[in-house]
Amino acid sequence: MSETIDSIGTAGVRVVQRRSGYRFTLDAVLLAAFAATEGREVGGPLLELGAGSGVVSFLLACQFGLEPVDALELQPEVHARLVRAVALNTCEGRVRPVLGDLREARSLFPPGAYAHVVSNPPFRPVHAGVRSPDEERALSKQEVACDAPSVVAAARHALSPGGRVSLVYPAARVAEVLGLLMAAKLYPVALRFVHARVEAPATRFLVHAVRDRQRGLAVRPPLIAHGEGPGGYSPEVASLMEPPRAERPPFTELEPEGGD
Helix, strand or coil, X not given: CCEEEEEECCXXXXXXXXXXXXXXXHHHXXXXXXXXXXXXXXXXXXXXXXXXXXXXXXXXXXXCCCCCEEEEXXXXXXXXXXHHXXXXXXXXXXXXXXXXXXXXXXXHCCCCCEEEEEECCCCECCCCCXXXXXXXXXXXXXXXXXXXXXXXXXXXXXXXXXXXXXXXXXXXXXXXXXXHHHHCCEEEEEEEEEECCCCCCEEEEEEEEEECCCCCCEECCCEECECXXXXXXXXXXXXXXXXXXXXXXXXXXXXXXXXX
């Protein structure tokens, strides 16, 4: 069988993935929880840029009760699996798959149509590391079809005044991404670094920003992913999901920056 149906989260979200293709990681779960926590007072429609299998969108709708979510995905085959997952999760009207390129956001969405934009975008600059021979994996992991400036520009266009954007990126890119957000007048208000383990350096950061409104930046306590909790995760992370099946974890550990 070339596909798997994987379950994630306390709400039992199910997603369809290629067995040998790009598969979602813990980043998606952490982003959904962070966006829901920091944006808990934000009402209105949400947009996920680069939705992939739809993990973030489904978690936002099913586990955290934030909807509707428009899930924008570039790749037709990935989008088709996302459409099937909507039925699997009985999310018709709650998660709405959209096929399109975030670089063309101005033609896809009216300006200011969304209250909250989220994205777990490709992490690696296009010339960093070896490009995967698998096109789906390459597009999902490297900035082949979009880069950080494109993600920020799409978010700026889609957000209403006072709207929020939540992103996850490698820790090494924090200065670059915060600079891009500030230049677009998307002002960071919450920042949280993610560490694989207590003694390990940060590998990711989560940032939440507000369009056009400067409110000061709060640096949240570090998020530790792995520890002595169920499934080998920290208690905080374990509380976000059902314990993974021993024979095939539904996602991988946090990868080192630049890892494949």
